[in-house]
Amino acid sequence: DTAVSQTPKYLVTQMGNDKSIKCEQNLGHDTMYWYKQDSKKFLKIMFSYNNKELIINETVPNRFSPKSPDKAHLNLHINSLELGDSAVYFCASSDRGNTEAFFGQGTRLTVV
Amino acid sequence: AQSVTQLGSHVSVSEGALVLLRCNYSSSVPPYLFWYVQYPNQGLQLLLKYTSAATLVKGINGFEAEFKKSETSFHLTKPSAHMSDAAEYFCAVSDTGGGNKLTFGTGTQLKVEL
Numbered sequence: 758d759t760a761v762s763q764t765p766k767y768l769v770t771q772m773g774n775d776k777s778i779k780c781e782q783n784l785g786h787d788t789m790y791w792y793k794q795d796s797k798k799f800l801k802i803m804f805s806y807n808n809k810e811l812i813i814n815e816t817v818p819n820r821f822s823p824k825s826p827d828k829a830h831l832n833l834h835i836n837s838l839e840l841g842d843s844a845v846y847f848c849a850s851s852d853r854g855n856t857e858a859f860f861g862q863g864t865r866l867t868v869v
Numbered sequence: 870a871q872s873v874t875q876l877g878s879h880v881s882v883s884e885g886a887l888v889l890l891r892c893n894y895s896s897s898v899p900p901y902l903f904w905y906v907q908y909p910n911q912g913l914q915l916l917l918k919y920t921s922a923a924t925l926v927k928g929i930n931g932f933e934a935e936f937k938k939s940e941t942s943f944h945l946t947k948p949s950a951h952m953s954d955a956a957e958y959f960c961a962v963s964d965t966g967g968g969n970k971l972t973f974g975t976g977t978q979l980k981v982e983l
Contacts, residue, residue: 761912788969790970790971792971797975798907798957798975798976799973799975799976800913800959800971800973800976801973802970802971802972805969805970813970847912847913849913851969853969856901856903856918856920856963856969856971857903857915857918858915858969858971859915860905860912860913860914861912862911862912863910863911863912
């Protein structure tokens with residue numbers, strides 16, 4: 758059983774398209790995150806949700822819109838994709854009181 | 870603001886040799902510190918964490934790290950490197966004040982040679 762699962766694992770799309778990445782966790786955690794890893798492998802947080810409520814939004818362009826239908830799911834929708842959006846996007850989850858985060862396998866997004 | 874600095878973007882050791890990956894942190898509050906490992910095309914896996922209990926923390930796969938407040942360091946060590954240890958290693962500090970945000974260092978690529 759995968760604890761934090763993301764789909765798809767790979768995504769290749771053209772500039773200007775809209776795409777979504779889905780994330781689900783079965784750990785019973787109440788906090789979920791999206792992190793972006795760039796081509797130099799630098800990891801930076803994008804968003805954090807706690808019990809479906811947005812609590813962190815790290816100056817991400819508003820083309821990126823996270824949606825949390827329930828505390829086990831956090832999806833990422835990206836409008837008008839740009840070349841610079843190419844990266845690996847990681848979903849993660851944790852308990853609010855336990856700072857250890859569990860990561861998904863990542864989604865490698867390539868914008869051409 | 871919290872931050873971590875990892876010295877050495879690439880470290881190469883011989884199999885059986887000591888592994889030492891360096892991490893220094895900056896935090897205005899007592900930090901929670903982590904080491905994560907990333908194998909090629911994989912997600913991040915927690916190796917170990919420091920959360921203000923024992924300063925010497927033991928993790929998985931024979932790794933350990935020591936929290937030294939006076940040096941603001943949290944270096945990762947393993948007595949004897951194995952080929953399977955070759956991976957990218959990330960040090961991270963947690964913002965426990967709001968949302969448990971992790972701030973990562975730039976990573977250290979560990980290469981293990983025969």
